[in-house]
Amino acid sequence: MSDFAKTKKLFHMPDGVIYLDGNSLGPLPLAARARVVDMMAAEWGNQLIKGWNSAGWMLQPRRIGDRIARLIGAAEGTVVMGDTLSIKVHQALASALELNPERRVVLSDNGNFPSDLYIAQGLLKSLDKGYTLKVVEPEAVEAAIDESVAVMMLTEVDYRTGRLHDMKALTEKAHAAGALTVWDLAHSAGAIPVDLAGAKADFAVGCTYKYLNGGPGAPAFIYVAPEHQDAARPALSGWLGHEAPFAFDLDYRPGAGIDRMRVGTPPIIALAALDAALDAWNGIDMADIRRASIGLTDLFIAEIEKRCPELSLNSPRDGARRGSQVSFRHREGYAIMQALIARGLIGDFRAPDSIRFGFTPLYIGEAEVRAAVGIIEDVVNNRLWDAPDYRKKALVT
Amino acid sequence: MSDFAKTKKLFHMPDGVIYLDGNSLGPLPLAARARVVDMMAAEWGNQLIKGWNSAGWMLQPRRIGDRIARLIGAAEGTVVMGDTLSIKVHQALASALELNPERRVVLSDNGNFPSDLYIAQGLLKSLDKGYTLKVVEPEAVEAAIDESVAVMMLTEVDYRTGRLHDMKALTEKAHAAGALTVWDLAHSAGAIPVDLAGAKADFAVGCTYKYLNGGPGAPAFIYVAPEHQDAARPALSGWLGHEAPFAFDLDYRPGAGIDRMRVGTPPIIALAALDAALDAWNGIDMADIRRASIGLTDLFIAEIEKRCPELSLNSPRDGARRGSQVSFRHREGYAIMQALIARGLIGDFRAPDSIRFGFTPLYIGEAEVRAAVGIIEDVVNNRLWDAPDYRKKALVT
DSSP states (O other): OOHHHHHHTTBOOOTTOEEOOTTTSOOOBHHHHHHHHHIIIIIIIHHGGGHHHHTOGGGHHHHHHHHHHHHTTOOTTSEEEESOHHHHHHHHHHHHHHTSTTOOEEEEETTSOHHHHHHHHHHHHHHTSOOEEEEEOGGGHHHHOOTTEEEEEEESBOTTTOBBOOHHHHHHHHHHTTOEEEEEOTTTTTTSOOOHHHHTOSEEEEOSSSTTOOOTTOOEEEEEOGGGTTTOOOSSOOGGGBSSGGGOOSSOOBOSGGGGGOOSOOOHHHHHHHHHHGGGGTTOOHHHHHHHHHHHHHHHHHHHHHHOTTOEEOSOSSGGGBOSEEEEEOTTHHHHHHHHHHTTEEOEEETTTEEEEEOOTTTOOHHHHHHHHHHHHHHHHTTTTOSGGGGOOOSOO | OOHHHHHHTTBOOOTTOEEOOTTTSOOOBHHHHHHHHHIIIIIIIHHGGGHHHHTOGGGHHHHHHHHHHHHTTOOTTSEEEESOHHHHHHHHHHHHHHTSTTOOEEEEETTSOHHHHHHHHHHHHHHOSOOEEEEEOGGGHHHHOOTTEEEEEEESBOTTTOBBOOHHHHHHHHHHTTOEEEEEOTTTTTTSOOOHHHHTOSEEEEOSSSTTOOOTTOOEEEEEOGGGTTTOOOSSOOGGGBSSGGGOOSSOOBOSGGGGGOOSOOOHHHHHHHHHHGGGGTTOOHHHHHHHHHHHHHHHHHHHHHHOTTOEEOSOSSGGGBOSEEEEEOTTHHHHHHHHHHTTEEOEEETTTEEEEEOOTTTOOHHHHHHHHHHHHHHHHTTTTOSGGGGOOOSOO
């Protein structure tokens, strides 16, 4: 049995479902359910308030951060959990801007997840100091790095196309121009090998409900490079980022290292689920995940292009230039995705016209890919999507 | 069987424990454990990404917000869940300051929870516009309200002493002086009747892991008065506060009403626990809770003062002027609390010298209060706290 056949057994997958949407919400790890039940009964139920000490709750954000650090090429003590990805973007960008106080441009691209851009817009408006958010095409980022840029804020893997930025090269160019970097790893962590330390990234953020399978709305993470940790002022200066939270001083003094990026009380039930979910990564080498992922996505692209001429590839064809997801375009993409879901193949739709599929080797293999291709071929070539029900827009797409 | 004897059965309480710390972390509601198990298996496990629509996940922050609104005198559509209390303080204060742009003073008191002050300090420093955070004694707040004050930011119930501010009178005075108000209900929601609408509060925030029993690190809430909802600019402008989150536009446009205070992806597992925990409040009138709470705290104060002359009351003696908690001071408060906990009576310690007890009529009655008094009398009068083990400081106190 291959390692991935072993890890597949760690997840619950409903009968009749081919799940190519783990890039949006990972499936339920069986261990997460068991751990949460235990946490609620044995820890919250029986230890009550004492759980903050006796069950180690207060240390969870750092301990779990260290587990994620291993998957993203970060040293111990550089990652901490909490809040949501949007909040972490705010923290990282606010701190980075203060570390580069003479400049007034934040550089990003239109393949960045909109929430990151929204958070930047809100922050820059609050700061009211003449900042500009410069949003260019992903391919134009490199040329747009100049000495006006305070912070380059990018998502490594484009949420629509899977297009992969060269983190190391862009960071090097940004640094050469005197800019700092904030990298969003939402579609990277658990999807591809990431080497934050090797790339000399300054700040990074990410979520844990996609490839890391932490559950809907699982806590986010923030990375601060060791050289910035004692200089970065936390804009969201909550008590758990204080040097001595339980002294209840009236004045804020940032804690040492990454701890200052903690804000409020950590979400212990959610962290228990995430902690157990991360067990699936024990002993896994991200290089093996990457090899399997490229094999699956190459196969998927080749088969779809051979069998479904109406679909046009909306992802890089070169496996080295994409993350672990593949998109195809079709003017009826929304209806097509609804028809696929009705037949047990779950992916998702991204406006205006992309159907998107995520490939997660922990629990998806060649058999699932081939079965998925068969369903897509049937739905697209036989126009099975052409039914009123499949055009009804849901709240969440 | 009284209503409270009925609600007591809704909670798990370990044998041999008298729990007077529900003001810090409420005990496990049995329904919360069952609901979370069901949410993980039937919703996350079987519905996967579809749960955002089919299980109603995306609507939870508003739906649960409406349930809490009833307990704090707020109209439907004025409360939304998410993040932590510290984040909500940031949101409320940032929006309030922008609504009063000509002024430069934030008024608070030294009985406010330190995290609220820390968040204010961080925000004012980020804004860098000459703001002052003026922190006075709780008794001096009223006299300090003048026409320099942009926002008065207070916690209604003092976390140390239980001293209760007069929300309605202070808000009225603040409004007369042209100031806006941010009320922190951390020790109010579920503890005492709150009438946000009647008091004409502008913004309010609170947590749900204390009297509302949502579990460690349960999501926070924010209230925005109807008249401010369309004018309040969200400083933390995340995608779920956008007018059309799934259009993935590049520019932020705030959503209608309270929805704009949503930020990132909601924490669905934690919200499931909270939702079930709130079932204990079905049919409960906060006036009945208040009557029971004053009865229990009056009894506790009278008995302790009669039997333990070494302890000095650190809470208002008049029940109408305190929340649902009582503190006593003793120079050896820390060791005393450890000795009480070792004997099954759980309260907590707050620096420098307070032992603090919370009274939660949903599951605490006269029998528990009388038993608690007996343990305290034994520990204090017989110096049972005088052992090295009881002086060891834990990480979390």
